[in-house]
Amino acid sequence: MSGTTTEQLAGKVWRIAHRMRRNFGGVRRLISGRADRARSVHDPLRPGQRPQDILAILLLTVGVAVVVFDIPTYPWIRSLPGEYWRTFNAFTDVGKAHWILWSCGLLCLYLLALDASRLTFRMRMSVGAAFTYAGFIFYSVAATGILAIIFKWCLGRARPKLYEQVGPVEFDFFAFHGSYTSFPSGHSTTVGALATALALIFPTWRWLIIVVAFWTAFSRIMVGAHYPSDVIAGTLLGMTFTFFTARALARRRIGFQLSAAGRFEPIISRASAGYCAKALWYAACGRRRVTRDLAEPGAQMAQDMKRDQDD
Numbered sequence: 136m137s138g139t140t141t142e143q144l145a146g147k148v149w150r151i152a153h154r155m156r157r158n159f160g161g162v163r164r165l166i167s168g169r170a171d172r173a174r175s176v177h178d179p180l181r182p183g184q185r186p187q188d189i190l191a192i193l194l195l196t197v198g199v200a201v202v203v204f205d206i207p208t209y210p211w212i213r214s215l216p217g218e219y220w221r222t223f224n225a226f227t228d229v230g231k232a233h234w235i236l237w238s239c240g241l242l243c244l245y246l247l248a249l250d251a252s253r254l255t256f257r258m259r260m261s262v263g264a265a266f267t268y269a270g271f272i273f274y275s276v277a278a279t280g281i282l283a284i285i286f287k288w289c290l291g292r293a294r295p296k297l298y299e300q301v302g303p304v305e306f307d308f309f310a311f312h313g314s315y316t317s318f319p320s321g322h323s324t325t326v327g328a329l330a331t332a333l334a335l336i337f338p339t340w341r342w343l344i345i346v347v348a349f350w351t352a353f354s355r356i357m358v359g360a361h362y363p364s365d366v367i368a369g370t371l372l373g374m375t376f377t378f379f380t381a382r383a384l385a386r387r388r389i390g391f392q393l394s395a396a397g398r399f400e401p402i403i404s405r406a407s408a409g410y411c412a413k414a415l416w417y418a419a420c421g422r423r424r425v426t427r428d429l430a431e432p433g434a435q436m437a438q439d440m441k442r443d444q445d446d
Contacts, residue, residue, distance in 0.1 A: 155247040181397060184378075193371050200364035205303040209295045212359055223357035230322030230351050232280045235329060239273035242266075253426045257414035264403050264411065267390040268336050275328045275377040282376065283324040283369060292318035295359050303362060319369035320361040323352040327373025335381050335391065335399050 182188060212219075246266045251259050291310035293301045294317040307315050330348030334341040352370050355361045361369075385391035385399050392402045403411075417423035 151248045154250055155244070158247045158249075158251070189371075189375050193368065196371070197364045197368050200362070200367050201304065204363040208356060208363055209298045209303065209359065212357060220358060223354040226351065227322065227354035227358050227360075230326045230355070232276050232321075232325045235276050235325065236273060239269040239276075242269045243273065255414070255424060255426065257411055258418065258425055260403070260407065261411040261415055264390075264408070268332075271336075271380065271384065271390055272329065272332045275332050275373075275380050276325055278380075279324045279328040279373045279376045280321060283319055283321045283372060286319055286372075287316040287321065290318050291315040292365070295362060317361055318365045319372055320352070320355050320365040321369065322355050323361070323366040323369030324373040326352045327370035328377045329373075331374045331377040332381070335377075336401055338401070339405075 183192075243266055246262050246269075249262060251262055254262065288311060289309060291307040291312070293303075293305040293307070293315050295303070297305065297314055306318075326348050330344050334344045337344070348370075352366050355366050356363055381391055381399050385393050388402060390402055391399045394400050401408075414423060418425050
């Protein structure tokens with residue numbers, strides 16, 4: 136009996152692995168098949184988006200922060216009541232990358248293991264959108280996190296806790312010591328990447344996302360972990376990398392598209408996103424089917440669209 140159960144479990148695992156491999160192959164073919172389209176799209180970078188412009192912004196803002204803000208910030212924070220530190224310390228770890236990578240990574244793996252051919256039209260659209268945007272967030276946060284680690288371990292800037300010993304502008308290149316990993320801020324890099332990704336995916340929520348991201352990044356200064364220039368550099372790193380990642384996707388019409396004005400827009404419209412959200416909610420409540428009748432795919436699609444209109 137146990138042997139039969141083990142064989143059934145092994146067969147199920149093999150089918151899931153085979154399905155994931157097949158779905159991953161489909162995703163790879165989709166991306167590689169759009170390379171020609173990306174080369175054919177003439178989308179010159181606008182002023183302010185060119186690499187030299189971004190470098191100028193980085194040098195200006197970080198330089199001003201080093202000269203004007205870094206020196207008085209740490210003594211000022213030390214003079215504040217302890218309630219400030221406890222308040223900002225309560226939510227500063229939102230900027231850690233591990234919860235974002237785990238949630239997005241597991242979601243992508245779960246969606247890869249699904250047999251999407253059996254899902255209804257709206258559910259397939261929901262799965263496609265969720266996989267695309269979760270993968271976009273995962274890649275942006277992971278890549279910028281790796282870049283931040285490389286920069287901070289190579290540059291070796293002393294953290295604010297060494298302010299009284301070495302001052303605010305002490306750099307020990309390739310020190311490879313935890314006390315010399317202040318520039319740039321890894322938390323702020325993650326916050327910048329995540330906030331930029333979410334602002335592009337949910338443009339109507341952009342300002343709320345920006346404000347929440349600002350206070351989350353600012354908390355790294357208030358808890359005494361980084362100088363203002365560290366936070367600015369990390370935030371710009373996360374924003375810039377995520378922006379160019381979204382631009383590369385938009386040129387291939389994967390997740391995003393370029394409007395007539397040259398702006399990024401989610402490729403799924405607000406109406407379609409609303410229909411997908413309702414389909415997921417109704418499926419979770421048991422009010423709508425998740426799988427479709429494979430014998431009549433066209434009829435099932437028409438039925439799904441009719442239900443969307445009725446809702």
